[in-house]
Amino acid sequence: MCSASLGRAVLPLLALAGLTAAATPYAPQPPPLSTDWTEDVGTHPWPEYPRPQLQRSQWQTLNGVWEYRNAESAAALAVPPFGESLDTEVLVPSCLESGLSGLQAQNTIYSWLSTHFSVPDDWQDQRVLLNFGAVDYEATVFINGERAAFNRGGYFEFTVDATDFVNFGDDNELLVFVYDPTDGEDAVIPIGKQTLNQRHIFYTPCSGIWQSVWLESAPKEYITKLDLTADMNGEVTVIVHSASGNGDSVEVKVENGDETIASHTANADEHFTFTVDDVKLWSPDSPNLYNITVTLGDDEIRSYTGFRTISKGTVDGIVRPLVNGEFRFLFGTLDQGFWPDGIYTPPTREAMVYDLQLLKDLGFNMVRKHIKVENALFYRACDELGLFVIQDMPSLPLVEPNADQQAEFARQLEVLVNQLKSHPSIMSWVIYNEGWGQILSTNPEFDLTDRIRELDPTRLVNSVTGWYDHGAGDYSDNHHYANPQCGTPFYSSLSSPYDPERIGIQGEFGGIGHNVSIENLWNVQAAIDTIDETYELDATLEVWNYRSRTLLTELRDQISRFACSAAIWTQTTDVEGEVNGLMTYDRRLKRVDEQQWKDDIESLYRAARGRGETPDERVSDRGVLRY
Template structure:
């Protein structure tokens, strides 16, 4: 079946799209420069799971699937919406317009129109009708039945449009979305991570459009808009229930055992307050979940250490970029997304650094369920100094990130800046941003500047160095900063060893292939790659035993386009690592950390 569907996809891509009766070309995936084992499994009803696991409602409809698409000539096109018109092409939602799975595989997708239709059950007639978007890159203007219903800016964040006054019940409703995504075009300075209109080595193909799930649901007039839940190591749970209306509506919170469903805690209040978790506020009823853990720092044997539930355990994980050759920012399906985490878990990693990208909520749920800690980066401004307005927007979106993700127990650290990208060197804004993040979320650590321009802000003294580590050591290089013993010594990036494999596992784009030799080190065979990895992990172990190293980030989980330094190739079909060797080497890192953990002072 997979062979047949693959051949069909290639055939359709080669002959062009087929026209439907209404004049819009029918959806067919394009042929990507590289496939994955899940490329042919995507189909036309992608990502059927409820997309928001920490605030779930029972009455909902998934709007993912085949939508219509048309390029817009300019940003001003938003003033002339094509109401009632069949847009010229079909597109898969969610997907990046630049990806093969979208059926478009375009370039310079600066302005775009999307449309679909949906019905609202008559049984929702006395409810609010909430239209939810997991993420749209970068600006979205939403129209329902010919009227503007909402606007959102920020390519990584979920948002909700209340469509109640715009929809008709028990009949078709027209949904039209205008998307503007400048990426790094012209003078644009926005949070984009590693996206660029001109891909080259460590910067990649951009993602434009509706790249996370879309769904519609019903809720009462006074409904829960956000849950803030924190459960600490002492068994204490605090929750704040945000509502759509200011009122003293009674709130009931109950915490259940996930397997048995037995209620283990219950609370009732008349104000925003307070835990598998169920929450009732008046007529609204939602499901969530939480986990018991505390993140802090403390002095252990005279060294400042990160503490999880009051104890120091060495942190080790890969730089995890979350790119896919067939879907770019959007994994083919949940199975594919979780596959990466399963590989890492099997090798013995206990953490991932989610690098300058924010994933769908289901990624963080998977980390919670698998016991992974997450160091979460803010998507970076790309290598340009922002003006005051752009800096204010970066600050606003940083706040959105923390508020959106702070419920996930797996997240232990927020990273504000990576390697100086978009970081203002004058005035040191990272101090103010760090303070603001800790005000929003006092339960996590903050790595203010991961690599390069470190002026002393935050909880980490974070060094980047390739290929060998310099973690909490009395030596450093010009492109980083000396270890600061008043903060946690951390190796934010190292490794990056490259191994060029056959064209069958490479992103088959000549411009990317031409930059492979820009990798920090190229090893001529997998045996040499594993030997060099063993040496570097041995260096890190030695630094843990001798100096003040508390954690490390190995570059990286997978190859990405012209980068060939992954534990896995970009197609996820080849695992470079000698599994027995790597598991043993990683365990030695944890043993070295445990040997430095005999005594500790209270967290601070």
């Protein structure tokens, strides 16, 4: 018997022999603040199929109660605890620092997580694919005592071909070693707003397996990735990536309900296009989606798309963002994606969609996903609701990276674009936020912008949002609190003056705060002590709404008078010590006077319509549309 087979045989026997003490049973810990969904999580979280744009029929979730052990140091990786019961049970997916994890731990830099699973006997002639939505930050995966995979990058999905490691119809041990330094150990990695030392606008970190884990079966020749976009003229652009890379024949069908309205046969692993007639376009007003079926040999996957075109062009002498060939004013919120009970992991899909539905109901047509990447169901919800997404790259800490750290940042930026570029709701990519991790001596944003355009020529790029703008990208972006300075002839000392060769956007403004009682606050004294650092604090909700109307009126005037084309209000919800959300952190208190906000947002769109909607007779410099 080979050593690998011996390991597979011995591991279950060790577990059955009870050679290690049983793990402490799972129980959620009371977080500093709960939500209305905290009690709904249970021990079978996120049961939905996690990847809606490449969906297979045969799958099983591995979400649920796993086991956890603090690994203390990197040296632990050399001695994996095969066949052992770990110290305590933990919920997956979850952030180890969250109450829902059952740990509410701190400084979880090195961790072991384990579970056991079975593979159906009737999968034996198939490939067994083990999928992770996201593990923060590095994951080393062992299956039945053998090292099966390694992944670096805390925001991105990865797949392990587990076929050669599993026992069919029997018990299998899955063991994951996680290394997540966040901003400790002199690490300079993409972390967004996470920090080991929480302070006002920097929050509790997220370590571990924080997005779904699932198994699925696929034929020996299977689809690994689907890149698919569809434009306003009905042209569908596709690359079907295959496991073998042999360029075998694939068929793509476009479906409207149960009816196939177009089909096309081509080769896998090659770029191809075809046209669908008489399509209904996707936009915030009418988010029409079409189902897609892709077949490669015996492999069939389900997906979807929306037909729309994003570009820029000149309208009445001003460079504007164009949606399906027309100027559309874009207004959204800064959306941090933090939760008091789950940190980075929303408690349920319903909770996650609640935030987006509130924005849609108020009249917002866009959301800026702020230096975080969400699970695929978030983007599916934006696709379905009709909310554009301006997607940030998770930022580095507030230090300048060295050459290796910058190269890793650039690699993960490419992963971000490739992972999300088939979602119709995403309309722009953001590289740098307020100079965090930006190398000012060499201006790498120019090369990074060019690279994004190579990977995805169908969207706009906001190379630098807020500060240190050297002229790269499609936007001239300003951050200013609380008042807007959007495409105006006046600007603050940190932001650059408006550049009329690019789109004028107010990348952040607002941020006005209103303190609430402890029932709606993140009950951590260090966070409460920073509430006074809020840009502006308003004594009552009436005053907060009065000030909101004042700022939105200023924005409307800048739309009417100057070159403002898009704006982002800070923010969707409170987060820890920040109290400037449309809602409190627990989502139980809405600050907004809803009718007032609906009226004020509609007035922004009216002002934009008054500035003209038809592009001038010219060629768009994005090379997408001709006018």
